[in-house]
Amino acid sequence: MDIHTLTTEIARQAKAAARVMGRLSTAAKNDWLLHSADLITNERESICEANQRDLKEGKERGLSSAMLDRLALTDKRIVEMTVALREIAALPDPVAEITGVVPRPSGIFVGKMRVPIGVIGVIYESRPNVTVDAAALCLKAGNAVVLRGGSEAFHSNRALAETLRAACKGTDVPPDAIGFVDTTDREAVRLLLTMDDSVDMVVPRGGKPLVKLVSETAKMPVLKHYDGNCHVYVDEDADFEKALRICMNAKVQRPGVCNAAETFLIHESVAESLLPRLGKALLEKGVEIRGCPTTCQLIPEAKPATDQDWDEEYLDLIVAIRVVASFDEALDHIARHSSSHTEAIVTENHTRAMRFLREVDSSSVMVNASTRFSDGGEYGLGAEIGISTNKLHARGPVGLEGLTTQKFIVFGDGQIRE
């Protein structure tokens, strides 16, 4: 089958399967999730064999050891996948929730019903567990999924997708609801991204080049995640211990992730007392400090920050620190440099806390908490398909609800419009 026919066929079958998925009961979807967990356990040997093939080819192609590590399916990772499936089965089903039904003067009742989006394309790299996580989340929310993983994990992804499709047997979930683009030809991705008549939304999961490619090519909406240049602002009325604790946690607890802080903004009235202590704590953890002139005075080990530092997502043990003359200067800095992911204020002042919450235009805005909390699990969403830096539809951590939409419903009794 040529690549165009193959891709069109997968998308078409997924669209037909999405209609079936939309009307399934929660029990039917959970049946499949639990059955999938069992089948992955049973089939772990053949899944690991496929993974070995990827690893062997990867080594031959000279993949880095970090990449090979991400690719490897260990027993622990297989168990983690089955745990994720069971957790998603335990999550409440968002589909068919009816809200806000109100009577109107005409006599009709108007409300909204939560419904699946339809067909969701997921384009991802490296880690084969995305095959399972993404399919489970999309299907639990009543959608069909079309999966397209990286070529380096092709055999692993195919083995997992085949297991998920096989798990449909004896359940009401149609196998075509788990579409798998069974080729490593990159043209298939480009084709898929033009099929906005059958694919309703696409989720890229991977590095910035992948996200950029998908965003620029896709004709359908893209649920995407760009930068996480997150800020902690320490206000003049900050509690010192909270400020130190939050700054340190936001920077060093896990510096390589998107919700780690990259810049601290410190109000000048607390800089002299806070910065030496904060500087010492950061240096002890091996953090490189790039500071404004005042910061460099107060922390002699700090290097002068360049203009570029304020826009940088280090994802590393590096932090930029700037002393600001006012709350408004902090807001201006954030408006100019933030990537609108997550920002936190440390303050005991109620008015500034509430102004910060309202005026900072980011997907998550926090008072007296570490930016590291910006996470689907911490927010209680259960599993997450990703963290969206889009402004529309879903913003911030995206769980099952972000894989659904709402339609208007009207209950009448024969009403007509006059």
Place this chain on the structure above:
Amino acid sequence: MDIHTLTTEIARQAKAAARVMGRLSTAAKNDWLLHSADLITNERESICEANQRDLKEGKERGLSSAMLDRLALTDKRIVEMTVALREIAALPDPVAEITGVVPRPSGIFVGKMRVPIGVIGVIYESRPNVTVDAAALCLKAGNAVVLRGGSEAFHSNRALAETLRAACKGTDVPPDAIGFVDTTDREAVRLLLTMDDSVDMVVPRGGKPLVKLVSETAKMPVLKHYDGNCHVYVDEDADFEKALRICMNAKVQRPGVCNAAETFLIHESVAESLLPRLGKALLEKGVEIRGCPTTCQLIPEAKPATDQDWDEEYLDLIVAIRVVASFDEALDHIARHSSSHTEAIVTENHTRAMRFLREVDSSSVMVNASTRFSDGGEYGLGAEIGISTNKLHARGPVGLEGLTTQKFIVFGDGQIRE
């Protein structure tokens, strides 16, 4: 100023003004709305003079009388604009609404806050009142707007936009929150649609070619409206009087609008009794009927429908009628031919009513009510910026809420992630 500098400058100024808009109180925004209504009343002579210039140029360029009519600003239309402004002032402000704040095991509280989108571009045709309606809705929802009307209404739109900007005097609304692309050069539209760093969403209002152009060019999300191929399905358990009343109202009350019905699907068990009566009523109102073979048997005046008829949005006194053998056949027909705008079922059967609501994938789905109710005013949204046929963000009639989005907010007390 060259066209690129001009457009960039308007977008940049709107972006700066959007930050101010986002923190304004409801009272401040209403001040401007009411002040605008007064100023339009005071300035009606100069506004009408500008309109006369458009009408004169339009006549010279040979515009149709229908177009000239849409363009004309009569006293009545000026009053209607001021009424709209006052109505929008009276609507509840959606901004800063906090919902769903819940405690998490970590001790943080997580919820959502409704916030403006930012800068909204509105690209429209003909009717100058869109200048006022669109600006009023966007600003009430805390956004800045960049307006770009059709060249045929350029002088009218400019006079109205200048009045809206002048009305900022003495209020807290910054004039740059009402951006007006002060040129008829079409290149400005193309440029604006690439400025996704300053314009967050764009709303095309006009005919299909405009919507298509904007959708294909825009790099930012487009809140758009395509076809309205709406269906009424008359079930085997339909109440006859309701069926007749709803079908007639959906087709003939105002055939030229998007929520008018274009196709009736009739269950075969009621076709024989219903269709002759329905046919007679339709013919009396001058409706042309295009039917399936059974319909043509039961309504001798009906013409045979072609395959194309099932996909047609007539926007006219024409209706396609098809007799179906089952409820599922009706669902299949709708899934295949509907434009996902509005569909209605007429039935007394509860199970099928609920299945129809859930399984029909349209922006509005109705039981025993005319499709003509699919409207922001009828739904209680107040004014509407349009009816969205998008699946994501806003679906169906879009009022103030559709011009906002939500972000996560976190209240902590010094919590860090372990």
